[in-house]
Amino acid sequence: MQTQLPAEFIATDRGRRANEILRSCVHCGFCNATCPTYQLSGDELDGPRGRIYLIKELFEGEESPARATQHLDRCLTCRACETTCPSGVAYGELADIARMQIGSRRPGFNGALRLFLQWLVPNAGRLRLLSRVGRFARFLLPQALAAQVPDSVTQGLAENTQGSKQVLLLQGCAQQVTTGGVNESLQALLAQLDVGVVTAPQEGCCGSLDMHLGDEDKTLRAVRNNVDALFPHLNQVDAIVSTASGCGITVKDYGKLLAADPAYAERAARVAEATRDVSEYLGGLTAKLAAKFPGKRVAWHPPCSLQHGQQVEGLVEKLLIGAGYELLPVADAHLCCGSAGTYSVLQPDWSDQLRQNKLHALQSHQPDLIATANVGCQTHLASAANTPVLHWIELLS
Ligand code: SF4
Numbered sequence: 001m002q003t004q005l006p007a008e009f010i011a012t013d014r015g016r017r018a019n020e021i022l023r024s025c026v027h028c029g030f031c032n033a034t035c036p037t038y039q040l041s042g043d044e045l046d047g048p049r050g051r052i053y054l055i056k057e058l059f060e061g062e063e064s065p066a067r068a069t070q071h072l073d074r075c076l077t078c079r080a081c082e083t084t085c086p087s088g089v090a091y092g093e094l095a096d097i098a099r100m101q102i103g104s105r106r107p108g109f110n111g112a113l114r115l116f117l118q119w120l121v122p123n124a125g126r127l128r129l130l131s132r133v134g135r136f137a138r139f140l141l142p143q144a145l146a147a148q149v150p151d152s153v154t155q156g157l158a159e160n161t162q163g164s165k166q167v168l169l170l171q172g173c174a175q176q177v178t179t180g181g182v183n184e185s186l187q188a189l190l191a192q193l194d195v196g197v198v199t200a201p202q203e204g205c206c207g208s209l210d211m212h213l214g215d216e217d218k219t220l221r222a223v224r225n226n227v228d229a230l231f232p233h234l235n236q237v238d239a240i241v242s243t244a245s246g247c248g249i250t251v252k253d254y255g256k257l258l259a260a261d262p263a264y265a266e267r268a269a270r271v272a273e274a275t276r277d278v279s280e281y282l283g284g285l286t287a288k289l290a291a292k293f294p295g296k297r298v299a300w301h302p303p304c305s306l307q308h309g310q311q312v313e314g315l316v317e318k319l320l321i322g323a324g325y326e327l328l329p330v331a332d333a334h335l336c337c338g339s340a341g342t343y344s345v346l347q348p349d350w351s352d353q354l355r356q357n358k359l360h361a362l363q364s365h366q367p368d369l370i371a372t373a374n375v376g377c378q379t380h381l382a383s384a385a386n387t388p389v390l391h392w393i394e395l396l397s
Pocket residue numbers: 024025026027028029030031032048049052081084085086087088089091
């Protein structure tokens with residue numbers, strides 16, 4: 001694609017990278033075929049090709065920021081378009097650059113909701129407290145927010161330093177409050193494999209929520225905090241492991257996010273290199289894992305952050321089949337379930353529609369269990385499913 005971005009913008013790291021990505025797009029439109037929002041609206045501007053064009057026009061000063069913002073806010077950042085694109089266009093990175101340029105502020109109720117989510121979700125203490133209160137005051141909350149209040153609240157993990165080797169577990173902010181049993185299950189599983197689990201007490205939010213909302217300052221503050229918290233452990237652990245693929249994908253990007261910061265660049269890159277999704281870590285061990293629910297039929301939902309973002313495919317399926325589960329076919333497995341971080345709260349109508357479509361696909365062969373790999377997908381699907389939805393780690397023993 002031809003671009004004419006302002007010279008002063010191209011002189012910045014961000015502008016140079018945006019220009020590179022824009023120029024790599026040949027505008028073929030193949031990506032529209034796998035874009036969930038394009039499928040819902042049929043509007044070119046709600047597909048990746050249209051959004052790329054809007055971003056180019058925005059940077060060139062030819063597009064109204066309000067229109068570009070509306071269509072970018074409707075993007076799930078699922079990155080299915082990247083998996084499909086034959087030219088290797090890094091759409092997700094371009095969208096994040098555009099969001100940082102636009103900024104996180106929005107007018108009206110939506111703007112207030114964004115600020116509230118930024119205040120609440122990245123702080124496990126606040127999230128735990130308000131989740132407890134929210135269970136009794138659900139009827140007072142807007143519907144989209146009420147649906148996010150967990151039925152039970154879980155605690156963070158206590159360390160187990162026993163084992164011939166150890167991993168550093170990312171506890172996550174929403175994960176440890178809403179589905180803390182997942183990390184406990186992993187800890188029990190690893191103990192059987194003679195692997196201990198340590199935690200970093202100063203670990204905070206990975207930064208993904210602020211990043212996708214376009215708040216650069218808060219994103220980089222969260223990333224630096226975590227580099228400070230995680231880096232000192234690197235010499236004692238086999239890997240940094242994440243059970244939430246939405247957090248893992250962001251930590252794997254820390255090197256890129258702090259590349260221009262001489263005080264952090266090297267440590268951030270080391271933290272990123274050491275980070276593994278739990279399927280990558282367990283897949284690298286030779287031990288055979290057993291099924292906790294033998295004979296059950298499972299429908300597997302690979303989160304976008306795992307299959308498109310981290311490009312980790314086939315590992316969970318292999319581990320579950322190896323443990324003895326029957327995996328059922330699921331149509332349109334590449335499509336997002338509509339959770340997408342804060343999307344389910346900020347874009348509830350499209351999010352609901354995507355969840356309905358996903359549950360229809362997952363439940364069409366009457367599975368006993370639905371398995372996934374990210375806290376957001378798990379809670380979003382569970383709130384409307386007729387079938388129990390678990391993290392795949394909870395299926396193993
Ligand atoms: S992002 Fe890729 S698939 Fe989509 S229009 Fe550009 S080159 Fe084609």
